[in-house]
Amino acid sequence: MEKDDASPIASGVEGLDYVLRGGYAKFRSHLVEGKPGSGKTTLGLQFLIEGARTGEKCLYITLSESKRELLSVASRHGFCLDGIEILELVPPELSLDPSQLQTLVHSSDLELGETVQAALAEIERAKPNRVVFDSLSEIRLLSQGSLRYRRQVLALKSFFLLHNATVLLLDDLTAEHDDLNLHSISHGVIRLEQLSPVYGGERRRLRVIKMRGVQIRGGYHDFVIRPGGVTVFPRLVAAEHNVVEDARPALSNTSIDVLAGGGLQRGTSTLLIGPSGVGKSTIACAYCHAALQRGETALVLLFDETKRIFMARASSLGMSLQKFVEDGALLLEQIDPAELSPGEFSGRIQFAIERLNARMVVIDSLTGYLNAMSEEQHLVLQMHEILTYLNHKGVVTILVLANHGLVGQIEVPVDVTYLCDSVMLLRFFESAGRLRRAISVVKKRVGQHEDTIREFSIRTDGLAVSEPLQDFRGILTGVPFFDGKRGDLLDQGSS
Numbered sequence: 001m002e003k004d005d006a007s008p009i010a011s012g013v014e015g016l017d018y019v020l021r022g023g024y025a026k027f028r029s030h031l032v033e034g035k036p037g038s039g040k041t042t043l044g045l046q047f048l049i050e051g052a053r054t055g056e057k058c059l060y061i062t063l064s065e066s067k068r069e070l071l072s073v074a075s076r077h078g079f080c081l082d083g084i085e086i087l088e089l090v091p092p093e094l095s096l097d098p099s100q101l102q103t104l105v106h107s108s109d110l111e112l113g114e115t116v117q118a119a120l121a122e123i124e125r126a127k128p129n130r131v132v133f134d135s136l137s138e139i140r141l142l143s144q145g146s147l148r149y150r151r152q153v154l155a156l157k158s159f160f161l162l163h164n165a166t167v168l169l170l171d172d173l174t175a176e177h178d179d180l181n182l183h184s185i186s187h188g189v190i191r192l193e194q195l196s197p198v199y200g201g202e203r204r205r206l207r208v209i210k211m212r213g214v215q216i217r218g219g220y221h222d223f224v225i226r227p228g229g230v231t232v233f234p235r236l237v238a239a240e241h242n243v244v245e246d247a248r249p250a251l252s253n254t255s256i257d258v259l260a261g262g263g264l265q266r267g268t269s270t271l272l273i274g275p276s277g278v279g280k281s282t283i284a285c286a287y288c289h290a291a292l293q294r295g296e297t298a299l300v301l302l303f304d305e306t307k308r309i310f311m312a313r314a315s316s317l318g319m320s321l322q323k324f325v326e327d328g329a330l331l332l333e334q335i336d337p338a339e340l341s342p343g344e345f346s347g348r349i350q351f352a353i354e355r356l357n358a359r360m361v362v363i364d365s366l367t368g369y370l371n372a373m374s375e376e377q378h379l380v381l382q383m384h385e386i387l388t389y390l391n392h393k394g395v396v397t398i399l400v401l402a403n404h405g406l407v408g409q410i411e412v413p414v415d416v417t418y419l420c421d422s423v424m425l426l427r428f429f430e431s432a433g434r435l436r437r438a439i440s441v442v443k444k445r446v447g448q449h450e451d452t453i454r455e456f457s458i459r460t461d462g463l464a465v466s467e468p469l470q471d472f473r474g475i476l477t478g479v480p481f482f483d484g485k486r487g488d489l490l491d492q493g494s495s
Helices: 014-019 040-053 067-077 107-126 136-143 146-162 181-185 280-293 307-316 322-327 342-354 366-372 376-392
Strands: 029-034 058-062 084-088 130-134 166-171 188-195 203-211 220-226 229-233 269-274 297-302 330-334 358-364 396-402 422-431 434-444 454-459 462-468
Touching: 014 203, 014 220, 014 229, 029 040, 029 146, 029 181, 040 058, 040 067, 040 084, 040 130, 040 166, 040 229, 058 067, 058 107, 067 084, 084 107, 107 136, 107 146, 136 146, 136 166, 146 166, 146 181, 220 342, 229 342, 269 280, 269 376, 280 297, 280 307, 280 358, 280 396, 280 422, 280 462, 297 307, 297 342, 307 322, 307 330, 322 330, 342 358, 342 376, 358 366, 366 376, 366 396, 376 396
Parallel strands: 029 166, 029 188, 058 084, 058 130, 130 166, 269 396, 269 422, 297 330, 297 358, 358 396
Antiparallel strands: 188 203, 203 220, 220 229, 422 434, 434 454, 454 462
16 A cells, blocks of 8 residues: 555645645545536546646546536636546437447446446546546436445445545435435545525535545635636634734824824724714724835725725825825725625635735725625624634734614624724714714723723814813713813814
8 A cells, every 4th residue: 555545635726625634535535516506527627637737647537518518618717628538428328329229128237337337447548546527426327226326336436446546426416315325435525515695696615524534624615616716715713823923013093093092903903883974984094004104015805885985085085095006015805795705705814914914904894794694693703713813913903893873872783892802982973063073992902092082083184183072971872962162172174
């Protein structure tokens, strides 16, 4: 037995290799199951392409699709199938050739025997290192019985093992019920699922049901099929990522540093809560602009507004961002929650941190992100992993969350305040017939912060913050108002 027997080999899909802790087991048979359209064929092609790239002999045995159809799929993805042999098997009964038809014996006996024998003969001739068998559903149909079907698949598995081939057996689950017999005889089982929400694009996810001898990364992992093939986004587990110590000073923005105790600490998350239009995104933009001026890279994920509006607003406040976008220092992404899965969302964040060295992440807003998640509990769980991961990496994270309504009782769609290290509360209040804004830091885990409430104003030259509003009361009750002196408020003339 070779010393690398059952050692991991690359699947051709980076994210799947991470889930499998290296890839498929060498010289073993793996079952890839999923309903039609879930991505099995594409996954199989990428497996063979990876093998051909490393000089291995690869064979695709197809009973369900023609060679012409496979080449068409490969062309649309931009795949090159050079070095990959395609064996197209058509059972005699399905060939529509009159000379192949017979009536003296059961047709299923001849069909099954001839089909399997043709596949085995090709394997003995080509001696491939990697094989994709597409699909077992045709073998199940020709077997006409679960016992005979199991024995046939078991024989195929033994034959592949004898010839030292790493195999993917594709199954489209067209039987009336899942045949768990295949699970017991397969070294590994991967299930692909395609979900159709009420609104928006389809969501795809996979789960590794078993992989003998490997502590796989369990649970569901989102994936997409786009031109170029399958991309898997492993579920984020913050504990698996090393902690990065960042010795640089806190990120500051002088206009509101007095409230935050000198600035935002590295490796912490800050939540900005307030009604729509109160200035949450503007404050986040100010911190982002300060980071960019320090030579850092920032990632801004926009759910609620377009890139154009975000850039235009920043410019109107004296914070031009165009140069930073052109230089690649500002990674500005507009997110469509109807088309983006939660796994891909966290994958984009990881890519920006690991590959592009982003030191600040702004999510604007969690309200839009909530729309991408069907269940609130899952939103909180995933956000916990994302924030912990970013904190481990020494990243400054700013989250924006809008409460319902503009004035009155504070009510948010989801409570994530306990996940964040700092919380800034923004509110509207009225004085002398004018609408004004108030800001207060109500929580900060790292370092001291003011417990005062201050007025702030959004001006053409940035943000301005007043002295503490000592006669300002009622903000935490949800019905804030000011009954002090007119002169204690900010001059609105230049706003």
